Every structure is written in structure tokens, then in C-alpha cells.
Amino acid sequence: MLEIKNLHANVDGREILHGIDLTIRAGEVHALMGPNGSGKSTLSQVLAGRETYEVTEGSVTYLGQDLLAMKPEERAHLGVFLAFQYPVEIPGVNNTYFLKAALNAIRKARGEDPLDAMDFLKLVREKVKLVELDEDLINRPVNEGFSGGEKKRNEIFQMAVLEPKFAVLDETDSGLDIDALKIVANGVNALRGPERAMLVITHYQRLLNYIVPDFVHVLSEGRIVASGGKELALKLEQEGYGWLEAGARP
Amino acid sequence: MSAIDSFRHQFLEHSGRRLGQEAPWLSLVRRAAFERFLDRGFPTTNDEDWRFTSVAPLASMEFSLDAGNPVQGSSLLKAHLGNDWKRHEIVFINGRFSPELSAIGALPSGVVVQSLASALESHPEDVEAVLSLNPAEGATVFSDLNRAFLTDGAFVMVPEGVVVEHPIHIVHVSSAKRPAVSHPHHIVLLERGAEARLVESYLGEDGPSYFTNAAAEIVAASGAKIDHYRIQREGESTFHIGSERLLQAAGAAVQNHSFSLGARIARVDIHGLLDGEGADLTLNGLYVVKGTQHVDHHTVIDHSKPHGTSRELYKGVLDDAASGVFNGRIIVRPGAQKTNAQQSNKNLLLSEEALVNTNPQLEIEADDVKCAHGATIGQLDKDALFYLRSRGIGREEAMRILTRGFIADVSERIRIAAVRDAMRRFVFAEAA
Numbered sequence: 001m002l003e004i005k006n007l008h009a010n011v012d013g014r015e016i017l018h019g020i021d022l023t024i025r026a027g028e029v030h031a032l033m034g035p036n037g038s039g040k041s042t043l044s045q046v047l048a049g050r051e052t053y054e055v056t057e058g059s060v061t062y063l064g065q066d067l068l069a070m071k072p073e074e075r076a077h078l079g080v081f082l083a084f085q086y087p088v089e090i091p092g093v094n095n096t097y098f099l100k101a102a103l104n105a106i107r108k109a110r111g112e113d114p115l116d117a118m119d120f121l122k123l124v125r126e127k128v129k130l131v132e133l134d135e136d137l138i139n140r141p142v143n144e145g146f147s148g149g150e151k152k153r154n155e156i157f158q159m160a161v162l163e164p165k166f167a168v169l170d171e172t173d174s175g176l177d178i179d180a181l182k183i184v185a186n187g188v189n190a191l192r193g194p195e196r197a198m199l200v201i202t203h204y205q206r207l208l209n210y211i212v213p214d215f216v217h218v219l220s221e222g223r224i225v226a227s228g229g230k231e232l233a234l235k236l237e238q239e240g241y242g243w244l245e246a247g248a249r250p
Numbered sequence: 251m252s253a254i255d256s257f258r259h260q261f262l263e264h265s266g267r268r269l270g271q272e273a274p275w276l277s278l279v280r281r282a283a284f285e286r287f288l289d290r291g292f293p294t295t296n297d298e299d300w301r302f303t304s305v306a307p308l309a310s311m312e313f314s315l316d317a318g319n320p321v322q323g324s325s326l327l328k329a330h331l332g333n334d335w336k337r338h339e340i341v342f343i344n345g346r347f348s349p350e351l352s353a354i355g356a357l358p359s360g361v362v363v364q365s366l367a368s369a370l371e372s373h374p375e376d377v378e379a380v381l382s383l384n385p386a387e388g389a390t391v392f393s394d395l396n397r398a399f400l401t402d403g404a405f406v407m408v409p410e411g412v413v414v415e416h417p418i419h420i421v422h423v424s425s426a427k428r429p430a431v432s433h434p435h436h437i438v439l440l441e442r443g444a445e446a447r448l449v450e451s452y453l454g455e456d457g458p459s460y461f462t463n464a465a466a467e468i469v470a471a472s473g474a475k476i477d478h479y480r481i482q483r484e485g486e487s488t489f490h491i492g493s494e495r496l497l498q499a500a501g502a503a504v505q506n507h508s509f510s511l512g513a514r515i516a517r518v519d520i521h522g523l524l525d526g527e528g529a530d531l532t533l534n535g536l537y538v539v540k541g542t543q544h545v546d547h548h549t550v551i552d553h554s555k556p557h558g559t560s561r562e563l564y565k566g567v568l569d570d571a572a573s574g575v576f577n578g579r580i581i582v583r584p585g586a587q588k589t590n591a592q593q594s595n596k597n598l599l600l601s602e603e604a605l606v607n608t609n610p611q612l613e614i615e616a617d618d619v620k621c622a623h624g625a626t627i628g629q630l631d632k633d634a635l636f637y638l639r640s641r642g643i644g645r646e647e648a649m650r651i652l653t654r655g656f657i658a659d660v661s662e663r664i665r666i667a668a669v670r671d672a673m674r675r676f677v678f679a680e681a682a
Contacts, residue, residue, distance in 0.1 A: 048640045076642035088637040092655030101651060102641035109642070141655070142637075158641065 001026045001197050002067075002166055007058035009046050016042040018222035019058065024166070027194040031208055031233060032201045034219035035241045040201045041085055043219070044170040047199075048082035049075050062166065076102070077109035079165030083155035083172050090142035095154070096124060098142050099161055106162060127160040131187040149180035156187040167191075168199045173207035185210030205237035254291060256312045261398055264315065273374060276400075279381050284398035290391050299390075302575045302607045303517055303546040308489045313431035313461045315399070317344040323423030324351060326453045330483070335668035336416040337449070338363050340404050343423050345432030347402050351421075360409040363418055366435060369405035376407060380437050380467050383497065388521030388550065393493035396433040396465040403435035403465075408444035408474075417447040417666055424454035424462050424484060436466040440474035440502075447477045449669060452492075454485035454512065461489040468495065470502035472526060477505045479669050483676065484512040486541075492518040500526030500555070507664065510537040510545045511676055517546040524551070524558040524586075535564035536660045538677050539572035546575035551593075553586040553619075560590075565660050566597040567653055567677070568604035578623070579611040586616050593623040598630065598656050600649070650678055 007020040016039045024030050034040050046053045047060065049072035060067040063078060070078070090098070103123075104114040115123065128138060131153040143151050152172050159167055169188065173181055188198070188211050200211055208216070208230065216232040217224045220241065226232060251259070261284050269277060292309040293300035323343050340363055341351035347365035354363050362373070369377055381397070404420040422434050438448060452462060462484060470476055484490045490513040496504050510516050522531045537545040551560045566574045576595045597606045610623040630652050638648035657677065664670035 048636075050636055071645070072636060072639035073642050073644050073648075076640060082640050084637065084640075088631070088633045090631075090634045090637070090652065090655055092658030093651055098638065098641075098643075098651065101647065102638070102643050105644060105647065106642040141658075162641065 001063060003061045005059045005061075007043075007046070007060060008056045009042055010054045010056055011042065011052060015056070016222055017046070020222075020224055022217065022224060024197045024199060026165075026197055028214045029192065029198045029200060029211065031213035031216045031230075032199060032219055033203070033205070033216060033233060033236055036203070038219045039222040040219055041170055044082055044085075044168045044199075044201055047168055048072060048080065073105065074109075076162075076164075077106050081159050081162055081164030081167040083152075083159060083167065083169045085170040085172075085174065087143050087151040087155055089144045089146075091144050093142050095138045095140055095142045099124070099158060102158070103161060123161060128157060130160050130190055131157045132183050133157050148175040149177065152176060152184055153180070153187070156184055160187060160191060163191075165195065166197050166199075168201065170201045171203060172200075173202050173204065181207065182210060205233045208233045251312050253309045253311055253313065254288075257395065258288070260315055264399060272370070273378075275378055276370070276381075280398050280400065282385065283394040286389070287391055287394040287398060293391055299548060299577070302573075303515070303544065305489075305515070308461060308515065311429055311459070311461075313429050315431060317424075317426040317430035317432070317460070318428050323348070323425055323453065326423055326455065327351060327421060330421070330451060330453055331419070331449070331668045331672045335666070337419045338414075338416060339419040339421065340365070341421045341423065342402065342404070342434055343425060344430065345402055345422075345434050358412050358414055361412060361414055362405065362407040364405050366403040366405045366437060367401065369437070373405065373407065376439060377405065377437060380439065380469060383467075387523065388493075388495045388519070390493055390519050392463055392491040392517075393465050393495075393519070396435055396463050396493065399433040400435045401433065403437070405436075406438040406446070406448070408440045408446050410441040411443045413444070414446040417449050419449045419451065421451045421453065422462065422464065424452070424460050424488065426458050426460040429459050429461070431461040431463060433463045433465070435464075438466070438468045438476070440470045440476055442471045443473040444471070445475040447666060448479070449666065450478065450480045452482045452484055452490060454483070454488050456485040456487065459487040459489065459514070460485075461491075463491045465493045466495070467497070468504070469497045470499065470504055472499040473501045474499075475503045477665060478507065479664065479666065480506070480508045480518070481669070481673075482508075482510045482512055482516055482518070484516070486512070486514060488513040490516040494518065494520045496520070496522040496531065498522070498524050498526060498529040498531065501528045502526065503530040505532040505534070507534040508547065509535070509673060510539070510547070513543065513545070515544045517548070520547070520549045522549070522551045522560070524553050524560065525555060527555045528557040529555065530558070531560040533560070533562040533564070534660055534663050536566070536657055536673075537564075537574055538567045539574060540569040541572060542570070543572045544574070545572075546577075548575075548577045548579075550579045550581065551591060552581045552583070553589040553591060554583040556585065556587045556589070558586060558589050560592070562593040563660060564595045565657055566595075566606055567600065567657065568597065568606055569600040571601070571603040573604070574606040576606070576608045576625070577611070578609070579613065580621060580623070582614045582616050582619050582621065584615045587618040589616065589619040589621070591619070591621045595625040596656075597627045598653065599627065600630065600653070654678065
């Protein structure tokens, strides 16, 4: 589904990613772990198409197409979704209005008819249960006045409505208490399926108790320095990142 | 011939023709106003109040009082706020009452909605009383020019305690075959405890440049309430000048909303005088301009009595090489204790070339007051733009959604659904 080859990326002229290689197949859940500043969020933003990051080398192929040549909205049309680490507050823009515009933009790009207000409402009612988000909240301006946990649940709610093929969850667990974490994880697990792949980015192993990955990768200083099964996450939990960082240096 | 010369010429002819036909007091009002106009002449950018708005293009032109064969304004009217709302509509074409296009309908007992020309016959004392209010208060060069040529406009009177259920819609349509000027003058009087909603629309065609020099005087007696929407959608080569005077007695509540969308150069002066204890004034504004349009709002809120409240929110969206000015002056007179005045001006620039000058001014001469003001100029939030695009919304649509969000608080304050829906259509060029 997704093949990242030797990906290098800069921000403000400084190279953050120094050659990432990663292959994700349909149905798989990959966890990407690593210390702060290792490039986890840069990778997620590059995959979503943020213009402030400049790709200097390498390629990303998604469903056989050159992902890096696409605009952010075109990536979304093809099923790419990023759950933001810091979801943006947008005053004056109603959450459901925004989500309907997004869903219908995606449907239009796929040659499908737009959902009418009734069908959309039905879909929203069904999906909002998944993340136990207050219905009042989803009719407020996007993320405005939401708590940290509510913002993260709103991300997963959007994911549930838009039904992406490939989702990147960028530190969706950070700032969540254990109850919120379980809710988010349940929401994510409900969306797992043979057609869908996920890249779960996290700093802590804790989330992976609830979203059990097929593969775990460790990112350090802009490179993937270790890959393995879910047991790798446990090792990191016990031993920290120190041994990897030391090993990563030539 | 410059505009001044042609106005002088026109005034002699216009006032000469009316001499003996109209009440002597009106001739005196005209003459005094015209003398004040000549004394000051057209402002230049050396005048503090006109630093950022040049009327040189206007001052160098010659405008006829005769628009010559105006087309019917019915198509503009139809495309304006639609027909799905109940209202009392009075229409003017090039400054003159159009009985054919007007649909005033049945009014509550005692309520008057008619042309000013006919009110000069039927209600001369009321008109005289309004025109005799301190003429210097809130007067501008252009409101004096308007007064010198005062001919027609709307006259609205709501008697004590009467509530007019449906909005009163005053429409002015400019349609000229040659550069022409009109000076519509509206007078709205609300007696004690009266309540009304007023929509004041200025429409015009693209085509030859014309000059709409409009004035409105709104007087709210004690406890009266008025919700007032001014919508300017003139043609693209128009000069639009609006002078609005709001006079409030004790406990009167005025909501004034000024929307500027059209014209080549638009300038609106709003002067609110809170001349009674506990008066309450809301000024909302929205200007949305593009191309090389220029729009200027100068507002004055004059708290002259205690316990007054005012809140002002003006928002601007400027694209291309458009420019805008917001000048908001709040005066709190000595003795106007316990005044609470809040002012905010926020501007969104959609292009590198767009420009806005914002200038809040507080003049506080009382010591027990709460006043706050703020102004911002910014661009669309890049993070928000990326957030929307990452969800599949195209760049153009995302910009439109964010712009809509930016002006949401202004449009949410519109309490007439037809106006609110139409404003969204106008701003975003959406189909009805």
C-alpha cells in the first residue's frame, strides 16, 4: 500500500529525515516509536503533504502512485488521513459543517454523489458513538474550547466518518488519561480491517497495549534504527531509547 | 468644470427653481449647508479624517443631477434579498421615489412609511425638527452637500409604543446613462418605546460612474428600539458616500449593521450620539472588497450621558489590491460616568497587495468608565488551511470556509434571516 524509500526531508533548510525506508501493506498496523526530536512528526506531516517540509531525496509510493507529487487534498481523496498531534482550532467554522464538506469533497473526487443532510446526520450519529464524543461538541466550532482529550477523540471521529485507507495517528495518545486512551484505542481498533493500514506514532509503549501493532519501528535522529514485532515496544519500555541512540551512531 | 463648480452651478439652478415652491426654512437649511460645503470644499488626504481615502477622482469629475433615461431597477431588486420575506418596501431610483417598484403594504396604525418629498407636505414639522438638530453634530462635507440638494428619500415614523413586526426596507437603486449624482436622504423617527427593524439597501449597476451621496438620520426617543441594516452593493465604478446619524434618547437601543461590498470608492460615516442615560448602541460592520476597491468606515460613538453602553465589531476581508480603512472613535464626555464601551476591528488580508489602515481612538473625559478596544490585521491561518486540505477540502474551498468562519460572528448577529442568507450569498458569490 505504502512504500517509503530513502526519504530525506528538510524544514527551514535543516535536514530532519535522513533516509527513511518503510513498507506498509494493507491490513497492517505499524507503530513508529522514538524519542522527541527523532523526526516522527516530520514524517507524518510529509506524508500528509505539509508544504513547510521540503523533501530533498527519496520517494513515497502510495497505491502505486507518487504520493509526494499530490496536493494534501488529493492525498485525502485517495484515502490518506492524518490524525494531528495538535488539532487546529478553527473559530466560526462548525465541526459538522466542516466534516460534511470534507466527506463530500472526497466523495466528489471519487465520482460519488454527495451525502444529503439526512444521510450525513445518520452517519455522524453512528460514528460519534464510537469515540463517545458529546453530540453538542460536534456542532461547535472545530476544536474550539475542546479539552485535549476531546480534540483527540474528534480526530478519531473524523477518521471514522471519512473511512481512510491509510491513517497516520500522530501521538494521538499524548495528553490522554487512561480512560480517554481506551476510548481512542477502541475507536481505532473498530476501524482496523484487511483493507486499511495504519501508522501509529507514539512516544510511549502504553498505547500499544490497547492498539496492538503488527510491526514496531524505532526512529532515531531521522532514521529507522530498529524494526521488529510488538515485543520491541516492550523492550523499549524497559530499557528506554538510550541503547538504540548509542547504536545508531557510527 | 470640476465637481465643485458643477455643484455650485447646480445649486443655483436647483435652489432657484425651488425658491417660493418650498418652505422658507428648508431654503435656509439648504443654503446654510451649501455654504458649509463651499467653505470646506472636497477633503484632501491632508485632512486627518481623509488621510487614507482620496476623493480626487470624484472631485475632478462632473456629475449631472439628471441620470438620463434610467433603466428600471426591478431586476437588481429581485436579485437582492429575494422575495421570501415579509417587509414594507419603499424604493428610490436615482434619488427619486418609485411608486411602481415600492410595495409598502399595510402598516400598523399610525406608522408612516412614505417619500420624504411627500412628508415635506404632510409632516413638515417633523422633518424640520430633524433637520434643525445641531447641524454641525456629525456633519461631514458630504452630508452638507446632501442636505443642500435634499429632494427625496424615505420618511419613516413609528408612534409611541408601536412595534412594527415586519422589516421596513428602504432601497436606493442607481442606474445612470451618464455620470450622475443623487442625494437620497432618509429620516427615521421612533417615538417613545417604539420598535422597528430597518433595512437600507444601496444597489447599482456596473457601467458609467455615478455618485451616490446618501444620508440617513435615525432618531430613537426614550426606550425605542431599532435594528438597522445598511447594505451597500453599488456598481463597480461607483462613488458611494454614506452619512448616518443616530440620535438616541434615554434607554433607547440601536443596533446598526453596515455592510459594504460594492463601489469603487465607498466611504461611510456613522455618528452615534447617546444623548440620554442608559442608551445602548451596537455597531456591527463588514466590508468585503477585491480588485482595486477602496472602502472606508469612520464611526464615532459619542457617550454624552451616564450609564451608556456601546459595543462595536467591524470586520474586513480584503483581496487582490483592495484597500480599506477603519477609524473608530469613542468619546466619553465629562459626566458620562459608568459608560461601558467595547470596540473591535479585525481584518483578514487574502492577498499580499491588499492593505488596511485601522485606527481606534478613545477620548475619555470621565473617570468611572470601562472602555476597551482592539484591532488586528492578519492572514488566513496556515495551520487551519492545511488541516482542512488534509481532510480532502480543496484550497479554494478551504479558504472560503475559513473566510466564512472569520466573519461568522458578524453574520450571526443579523437577525433577519433573508438578510443573513443574502449576505452569505453576496460575500461568497454563492447561488441563491
